[in-house]
Amino acid sequence: QVQLEESGPGLVKPPQTLSLICTVSGDSISSSNDYWSWIRQPAGKGLEWIGRIHASGSTNYNPSLKSRVTISADMSRNQFSLRLNSVAAADTAVYYCARETGHSFEYHLDCWGQGTLVTVSS
């Protein structure tokens, strides 16, 4: 079955860059028609979609974060990554990677990583 696993530093100092990697097994990010997404959740709060990348390399970002976010993929390693620049305390959250699958114009997030807590603090 498809599994996703986030990895990266648990502590980032402001205003440095947060970098996370999502390693995918059981599916190929280069051959599927799926999107590969990042979502975050501050403690005790709701879910915020950050952005996604398609096998074609095309990306979509949340406008609220677009100026600071880059999502890229390493097809040879079956990984995709998140970079968030100029972080502040408000970026402290659990970060999830997820697969967005579907057909036509209907897509849904069907597989999620377990999440990784990133704390922004000096």
Added chain:
Amino acid sequence: DIQMTQSPSSLSASLGDRVTIPCRASQSIGNYLNWYQQKPGKAPKLLIYAASSLQSGVPSRFSGSGSGTDFTLTISSLQPEDFATYYCQQSDVIPLTFGGGTKVEIK
């Protein structure tokens, strides 16, 4: 951005109860609406996609309905493992957006 509103933010129910959880979109999203269940310390789990399609492996006591701006998740008979927070999410327009969640608690 499309705003997704879930109200109430929490509700209390008893085992065996029929529970309905509403979700409203700020504009029409057709049937591009998904539902997730999240338990403490865990990732969200997809329950319903395209407003009413049951994800594989999800118990049939979960069902979804609605289109346009108003949607409902129904649990026909609440089980102990169903106490959790439920989120709706629209997939019609980028950015994808989630509702604030409805926490189902034990009465």
